[in-house]
Amino acid sequence: MQFPIFQVPYLGNGMTIALDAVLHVIISHGLAIGAITLIVISEYFGFRKSSKDWENFAKNFLKFTIIVITGVGAVTGVGIWLITSALAPNGIGSMLRIFFWPWFIEWIVFTLEVIVLLIYYFTWDKWTGERKKQHIYLGVSYIIFSLSSAFLITGILGFMLTPDGWPWNKSFLSAFFNPSFLPQLLLRASMAFALGAVFSMAFLIITRRENVFRKDALRFFGKVSFISFSAAVIFTWWYFSVVPSAFKTHMAFSVLTPRFSQQPEIFYAMNAIGTFILFLFAMFALKGSVSFSRIFIVPVLLLCMGFVTEFERVREFIRGPYLMPGYMYANQVLLGESLFLEKDSMFKNAYWYNMITDKPDVINQGAYLFAQNCSACHTIGGINDIQDGVKGRSEDGIFVILRHTHEMVPFMPPFSGTEQERRIMARFLYQLANGKITIEAPSRFAPVKEGERK
Numbered sequence: 110m111q112f113p114i115f116q117v118p119y120l121g122n123g124m125t126i127a128l129d130a131v132l133h134v135i136i137s138h139g140l141a142i143g144a145i146t147l148i149v150i151s152e153y154f155g156f157r158k159s160s161k162d163w164e165n166f167a168k169n170f171l172k173f174t175i176i177v178i179t180g181v182g183a184v185t186g187v188g189i190w191l192i193t194s195a196l197a198p199n200g201i202g203s204m205l206r207i208f209f210w211p212w213f214i215e216w217i218v219f220t221l222e223v224i225v226l227l228i229y230y231f232t233w234d235k236w237t238g239e240r241k242k243q244h245i246y247l248g249v250s251y252i253i254f255s256l257s258s259a260f261l262i263t264g265i266l267g268f269m270l271t272p273d274g275w276p277w278n279k280s281f282l283s284a285f286f287n288p289s290f291l292p293q294l295l296l297r298a299s300m301a302f303a304l305g306a307v308f309s310m311a312f313l314i315i316t317r318r319e320n321v322f323r324k325d326a327l328r329f330f331g332k333v334s335f336i337s338f339s340a341a342v343i344f345t346w347w348y349f350s351v352v353p354s355a356f357k358t359h360m361a362f363s364v365l366t367p368r369f370s371q372q373p374e375i376f377y378a379m380n381a382i383g384t385f386i387l388f389l390f391a392m393f394a395l396k397g398s399v400s401f402s403r404i405f406i407v408p409v410l411l412l413c414m415g416f417v418t419e420f421e422r423v424r425e426f427i428r429g430p431y432l433m434p435g436y437m438y439a440n441q442v443l444l445g446e447s448l449f450l451e452k453d454s455m456f457k458n459a460y461w462y463n464m465i466t467d468k469p470d471v472i473n474q475g476a477y478l479f480a481q482n483c484s485a486c487h488t489i490g491g492i493n494d495i496q497d498g499v500k501g502r503s504e505d506g507i508f509v510i511l512r513h514t515h516e517m518v519p520f521m522p523p524f525s526g527t528e529q530e531r532r533i534m535a536r537f538l539y540q541l542a543n544g545k546i547t548i549e550a551p552s553r554f555a556p557v558k559e560g561e562r563k
């Protein structure tokens with residue numbers, strides 16, 4: 110079955126998924142796993158030490174986190190489904206066939222997670238005294254559910270970079286327990302606790318607290334952040350040690366963009382400095398220095414989010430020409446299908462194109478070929494504008510490079526279509542880049558009908 114092609118104008122498809130997904134990762138890791146775990150621990154401290162300060166801190170912080178988790182966290186999570194299934198329906202469809210059960214179980218786990226979290230919140234003041242212990246256990250059960258979610262999703266994410274033997278053996282187990290599964294799961298857990306500790310410190314410092322308690326709590330969260338930062342460094346190293354080097358070579362490029370890609374030392378220097386700052390901050394927090402932490406908490410919080418964003422960006426980008434390595438290209442054309450389309454024709458096999466177009470011309474055909482082949486990563490007139498890539502080249506020049514997209518830039522898939530279609534696409538791109546034609550609605554998934562074009 111063929112799905113219509115959507116293109117998000119200006120932002121582009123990849124960036125649209127990324128904006129939603131990164132926000133979701135920060136909340137799901139940092140708050141839903143990290144912060145809530147630390148809240149349950151704080152509640153336990155309050156119980157064990159009979160400390161009203163720990164108890165109140167946990168309760169106030171929970172109120173804030175639960176609003177963000179159930180509001181923004183859940184909505185952006187569903188958003189990932191909505192956006193990816195609109196923009197990459199074939200990719201999601203294929204992965205659903207492999208990972209039906211993990212996703213199905215995840216749906217149940219996620220529902221339980223939200224229910225348990227709400228019960229945990231609403232029983233805080235009721236389950237006191239004798240029942241306080243049960244309340245803490247309820248919190249622990251939530252943590253187990255939230256970690257199970259991470260377990261289920263990470264198998265799928267890992268697959269998208271290191272599918273192991275799946276393209277050949279089609280084995281679910283080798284797909285799910287792929288080489289980057291375990292290091293990525295541990296890395297995500299350490300990211301969660303690192304973010305959670307920094308969020309906790311921010312809440313601790315910003316809200317009014319008793320001084321001795323604040324120092325105490327800061328020391329504790331400082332310790333958690335120190336351990337989590339160290340774990341994150343180790344697991345980042347482990348994770349990238351299992352990623353094939355063909356992918357890893359694009360790491361610096363993915364972050365630096367073409368502008369700075371010739372100076373990869375910027376990439377390494379920035380990461381080293383960022384890591385150093387995080388450890389320095391953790392040391393001061395460990396010492397209980399409230400004034401130092403107050404000054405640096407916001408930059409450090411942003412830095413942590415920056416690292417999470419960077420990790421997701423690198424992971425998604427270096428996957429390069431593939432959506433599912435060894436099986437499907439980023440533009441959702443199957444590896445095997447690409448060879449077929451080169452011989453047989455893209456148009457002949459394009460259901461939506463044939464449904465909608467009554468007048469095949471350069472604009473209609475070119476726009477379709479672009480949408481199908483390139484719009485997963487390029488826009489017309491927005492981020493990673495295709496016009497910039499072909500500007501200054503002749504029509505023949507473009508015709509030639511269209512055959513070599515996958516060699517020019519190794520993270521681009523090849524053009525799928527016959528030689529004649531490549532010619533049409535070259536003409537379209539040439540005319541577009543030189544202002545000879547304009548596209549009225551670059552977001553259209555399909556060509557414009559003659560009567561609609563102004």
Ligand code: HEC
Pocket residue numbers: 367429430431439440482483484485486487493495497498499510511514517518520521522523524525
């Ligand atoms: C997987 C994502 C992806 C897909 C799909 C993709 N590209 Fe690219 N392309 C990129 C990236 C990233 C760059 C690098 C951006 C830069 O160098 O400015 C790029 C750069 C280019 C360049 C400039 C290269 C140079 O060295 O000057 C051209 C031309 C180009 N793409 C054409 C295409 C065409 C035509 C298609 C469709 C057949 C396509 N791309 C599909 C990601 C992609």
